[in-house]
Amino acid sequence: xxxxKDSSKSPRFCGVRTFMxxxxxxxxDHVDFVVLGVPFDTAASNRTGQRYGPQHIRNSSVLLRxxxxxxxxxxxxxxxxxxxxxxxxxxxxxxxTYDNMVSELGPILEKGIIPIIMGGDHSISLGNxxxxxxKYGPVALVHFDSHGDTWDDYYGExxxxxxxxxxxxxxxxxxxxxxIQVGMRGPLYSPDDIEDARKLGFEVIPMKEVxxxxxxxxxxxxxxxxxxxxxxxxxxxxFVDPAYAPGTGTPEVGGPTSYEALEYVRGLDGLDIVGFxxxxxxxxxxxxxxxxxxxxxxxxxxxxxxxxxxxxxQSLVHSASNLSE
Numbered sequence: 264x265x266x267x268k269d270s271s272k273s274p275r276f277c278g279v280r281t282f283m284x285x286x287x288x289x290x291x292d293h294v295d296f297v298v299l300g301v302p303f304d305t306a307a308s309n310r311t312g313q314r315y316g317p318q319h320i321r322n323s324s325v326l327l328r329x330x331x332x333x334x335x336x337x338x339x340x341x342x343x344x345x346x347x348x349x350x351x352x353x354x355x356x357x358x359x360t361y362d363n364m365v366s367e368l369g370p371i372l373e374k375g376i377i378p379i380i381m382g383g384d385h386s387i388s389l390g391n392x393x394x395x396x397x398k399y400g401p402v403a404l405v406h407f408d409s410h411g412d413t414w415d416d417y418y419g420e421x422x423x424x425x426x427x428x429x430x431x432x433x434x435x436x437x438x439x440x441x442x443i444q445v446g447m448r449g450p451l452y453s454p455d456d457i458e459d460a461r462k463l464g465f466e467v468i469p470m471k472e473v474x475x476x477x478x479x480x481x482x483x484x485x486x487x488x489x490x491x492x493x494x495x496x497x498x499x500x501x502f503v504d505p506a507y508a509p510g511t512g513t514p515e516v517g518g519p520t521s522y523e524a525l526e527y528v529r530g531l532d533g534l535d536i537v538g539f540x541x542x543x544x545x546x547x548x549x550x551x552x553x554x555x556x557x558x559x560x561x562x563x564x565x566x567x568x569x570x571x572x573x574x575x576x577q578s579l580v581h582s583a584s585n586l587s588e
Contacts, residue, residue: 265294266339267329275325280318281346282381283327283563288345291370295342296377296569298562299367300349301540303360306386306423310512316544317349317381319510320562323555331567334529338570341577347371347378357386357422364390365397372398372538377569379562382542384512385412388497389427391540392436395495399537403441403492404428404465405485407527408499409448409515411460411467424512424543432463439464441492443485445527446470446502449515470517478523482530489534496531496539496565500558508557510549521557528564532571539565 267284281287282298291297300317307313330337350367353359364387371378372394380391385408395402406412410425413432417423421430428444431437444460448470451457460467466488473481501511504518519527544558 264339264343265345266343267327270325270328280321280325282321282324282559284325285344285346287348289347290345291374291376293343294345294376295573296344296379296566297347297371298344298379298381299347300381301352301364301383301387301390302349303352303354303357303383303387305355306357307384307512308417308423308425310545310548312545312547313382313384313512313543314352314354315546316383316542316558319546319549319552319555320381320541320544320558321346323552324559324562326556327559327563331563334532334567334571336567336570336574338567340570341573342566342570344566361390361393365394368394369397377536378538379565380538380540381558381562382540382544384424385497385499385542386422386424386427387542388540389422389430391538392427392431392495393434395538396436399493401435401438402537403438403489403494404431404443405489405494405496405531405534406442406444407446407497407502408444409446409470409501409518410499410513411444411447411457413460413463413465414456428460428465429463438492441489441494442466443468443488445481445485446473446518448517478526478530482527485531486534491535493535493537496536498528498539498541498561499543500541500554501543503557508554510545510547510554511543512545513543524557525560525564528561528568532568536565536568536572
């Protein structure tokens with residue numbers, strides 16, 4: 264059983280930085296989740312430096328503790344997890360990077376382990392989804408972002424951080440009838456920037472509509488849309504208002520607060536989540552490291568959902584055992 268170091272016995276400033284002070288070990292034995300980084304950023308169209316996102320998030324995550332009071336669970340009573348390290352990327356070569364991602368994620372997914380993945384820019388989601396497709400077939404997508412990332416190309420290039428979900432649909436990686444995008448906002452080139460995602464099959468809830476219908480209705484629509492399908496969650500940190508997450512490449516004002524950012528993850532409880540990525544953390548623009556603090560907290564909530572899922576499974580097994588006696 265792998266769990267973090269106890270910071271009441273070993274100071275947080277001691278040791279090699281890992282996510283939440285988990286053991287850094289590449290293993291698929293006796294683990295329910297792994298945290299790993301994909302430090303690739305050469306598909307970004309504006310600011311770059313997201314390659315340093317994983318180490319920046321790890322540095323902030325040492326403040327996290329095993330008991331989540333909002334969800335009333337001690338994660339490591341039910342889950343075992345490690346920091347798996349980073350996937351080797353090829354700067355400037357997105358296709359070889361994708362190949363590495365599929366190869367590295369394969370053994371993890373084959374054992375039913377849930378990867379909690381740190382980017383990197385949002386182009387990495389296509390590599391993730393290719394790997395998940397090999398295990399699960401087309402998966403549902405819950406996508407939190409201020410941008411739809413369904414453009415056809417940037418500068419004539421088909422593989423950029425604004426195109427991964429169009430490519431994913433074209434490659435048959437997504438169950439679009441059970442997929443949803445939430446939080447889109449900001450100036451666009453034309454209405455097609457939103458409508459194209461709907462034409463591809465996604466349900467889209469722009470940020471203006473999020474505010475109009477409220478949190479409870481948004482979560483009801485996410486839960487209803489996904490249903491019992493295996494789902495991949497992709498969380499761009501620019502989903503959050505830059506007042507709370509300034510360290511990102513393409514900030515858009517008018518987004519959720521940091522508290523709301525966490526609530527959207529907590530509201531996914533009960534879905535069959537098979538994997539998660541958090542992308543676009545940019546350390547050089549991160550005032551007082553508040554973006555890293557939020558990013559690590561979002562990932563913590565995702566790990567918490569893994570623990571809650573495991574707790575429910577254990578309860579079902581225990582109930583079945585009692586009935587058979």
